[in-house]
Amino acid sequence: MSTWTHWHNRFAERARRPLPPLDDAAELPAAWRAPLARSLARFQIGEAGEGRIAHQVARVTLPAVDDEYRAALRLFVREEGRHARILGGMVRGLGGELLGTTWSERLFVRVRRLAGFRLKILVLLAAEVVGIGFYGSIAARLPVGKLRAALEEITGDEASHLDFHVDFLRRQIDGAGARWLARAAWLSIAGIACALVVVDHGGTYAQVGVGRRRALVDYARRILAVERALTGPAPARAAAEPVVAAPQAA
Numbered sequence: 106m107s108t109w110t111h112w113h114n115r116f117a118e119r120a121r122r123p124l125p126p127l128d129d130a131a132e133l134p135a136a137w138r139a140p141l142a143r144s145l146a147r148f149q150i151g152e153a154g155e156g157r158i159a160h161q162v163a164r165v166t167l168p169a170v171d172d173e174y175r176a177a178l179r180l181f182v183r184e185e186g187r188h189a190r191i192l193g194g195m196v197r198g199l200g201g202e203l204l205g206t207t208w209s210e211r212l213f214v215r216v217r218r219l220a221g222f223r224l225k226i227l228v229l230l231a232a233e234v235v236g237i238g239f240y241g242s243i244a245a246r247l248p249v250g251k252l253r254a255a256l257e258e259i260t261g262d263e264a265s266h267l268d269f270h271v272d273f274l275r276r277q278i279d280g281a282g283a284r285w286l287a288r289a290a291w292l293s294i295a296g297i298a299c300a301l302v303v304v305d306h307g308g309t310y311a312q313v314g315v316g317r318r319r320a321l322v323d324y325a326r327r328i329l330a331v332e333r334a335l336t337g338p339a340p341a342r343a344a345a346e347p348v349v350a351a352p353q354a355a
């Protein structure tokens with residue numbers, strides 16, 4: 106059995122879930138609707154844009170990559186597409202409009218296209234940290250309801266994606282030099298991505314009562330936890346325990 110079979114099975118099982126019901130967002134304070142719709146529309150574009158790597162993986166020959174990994178990665182991309190559909194429903198339910206593209210998405214795509222496969226996965230790993238921090242912080246502040254439940258579900262998926270990418274990258278980092286390189290690449294890419302999100306979505310964070318400083322401290326904590334998981338000694342944590350936890354309600 107491949108080391109990736111359990112990931113393939115997990116993605117396949119989650120693919121069977123029905124889309125969460127999002128027929129209204131009546132539980133939401135009126136002042137939150139416009140900034141939230143704007144932010145979620147920006148995230149929706151990122152979730153929809155990861156299709157190329159699903160084709161690229163067919164040609165990748167790297168240590169630990171086999172057909173089970175390729176199948177799991179394709180299901181991961183599909184799960185991100187599912188997030189895009191859920192976020193699209195949220196944006197429309199909040200009275201917002203979906204966007205064609207954004208500067209941050211164009212930057213993200215450009216960096217990914219310049220990169221080899223492993224660096225692409227590192228960039229996707231940064232996107233998971235960004236997503237967990239943003240969706241999780243917002244979900245923790247929302248009143249109990251369908252929108253909160255759907256964002257919590259997406260946050261849980263992103264935490265699982267993060268573990269999937271860490272599992273892959275750990276197998277690619279061999280030797281002190283590679284560890285140093287991976288650490289430098291991770292801290293700079295994830296640091297820039299998270300700082301940009303806090304700046305870009307600062308208004309939304311403020312509207313739901315999360316200060317920029319708190320958002321940045323939360324991100325820094327997660328970035329360092331992933332750095333330890335990527336380049337530290339083999340994890341002592343139980344396999345089911347995520348590398349980073351979702352934000353808790355204040």
Ligand SMILES: [Fe+2]
Nearest residue numbers: 152185188236
């Ligand atoms: Fe996602």
Ligand SMILES: [Fe+2]
Nearest residue numbers: 233262263266
């Ligand atoms: Fe993800």
